[in-house]
Amino acid sequence: MPARRGGGVPALLQAMEDEAVKRPPFAPPYLRAGKLLIAQTANILQFLGPRLRLVPRDHSARIWVHQLQLTVADLVDEVHDTHHPIASSLYYAQQKTEARRRARYLTGERIPKYLDYFERVLAAHRGTYAVGRTVTYVDLSLFQLLAGLRYAYPRTLRRLEAGLPRLVTLHERVCALPRIAAYLASPRRIAFNEEGIFRHYLELDRAGR
Numbered sequence: 001m002p003a004r005r006g007g008g009v010p011a012l013l014q015a016m017e018d019e020a021v022k023r024p025p026f027a028p029p030y031l032r033a034g035k036l037l038i039a040q041t042a043n044i045l046q047f048l049g050p051r052l053r054l055v056p057r058d059h060s061a062r063i064w065v066h067q068l069q070l071t072v073a074d075l076v077d078e079v080h081d082t083h084h085p086i087a088s089s090l091y092y093a094q095q096k097t098e099a100r101r102r103a104r105y106l107t108g109e110r111i112p113k114y115l116d117y118f119e120r121v122l123a124a125h126r127g128t129y130a131v132g133r134t135v136t137y138v139d140l141s142l143f144q145l146l147a148g149l150r151y152a153y154p155r156t157l158r159r160l161e162a163g164l165p166r167l168v169t170l171h172e173r174v175c176a177l178p179r180i181a182a183y184l185a186s187p188r189r190i191a192f193n194e195e196g197i198f199r200h201y202l203e204l205d206r207a208g209r
């Protein structure tokens with residue numbers, strides 16, 4: 001809901017700061033579902049997964065999907081910390097030197113290590129999707145992860161993708177799911193930009209070379 005109708009950022013902050021809220025979120029994103037206020041992306045997905053039929057039924061598969069999701073979250077944190085290596089409260093321009101130094105390790109060591117891991121997971125499962133027989137929320141997250149990394153670090157990804165055939169195929173499969181395709185073609189799909197987690201700064205993509 002937009003701010004002029006009582007939604008938007010003001011409403012978001014209000015719930016976070018309201019003393020009456022006994023279980024306040026630390027940061028957005030968070031989801032209000034009836035009386036529940038649920039924060040942390042992986043936690044929100046764990047809640048939504050069964051309701052949207054985006055996880056298998058069995059307990060061990062659910063734990064595994066959640067584990068993979070937390071690993072995605074770890075890489076997303078590292079991507080964020082590369083353009084903000086010193087403090088989130090400083091502008092990128094105020095921490096460029098440190099960002100470059102950090103980006104060298106992100107592009108040279110960390111992105112390859114995480115993506116090789118996901119490639120190995122897909123190879124071991126030998127399925128159409130990462131877990132079980134049908135699409136789960138971690139497939140959607142892996143799609144978004146690859147899309148974001150391609151945007152932020154195109155050079156690095158071009159170098160790595162030949163070694164990641166399963167991840168690339170999974171990305172294509174998710175794109176082609178009818179409802180995902182409709183979302184991607186709609187105004188709901190916000191283009192990557194330099195205010196989000198995945199930011200394209202040429203000097204960071206090149207830091208490793």
Ligand SMILES: N[C@@H](CCC(=O)N[C@@H](CS)C(=O)NCC(=O)O)C(=O)O
Pocket residue numbers: 027028029039040041042073088
């Ligand atoms: N681990 C959290 C990260 C949430 C997060 O970093 N939120 C950002 C905005 S997207 C924020 O407001 N952070 C405030 C802060 O860290 O002080 C998640 O996966 O949801």
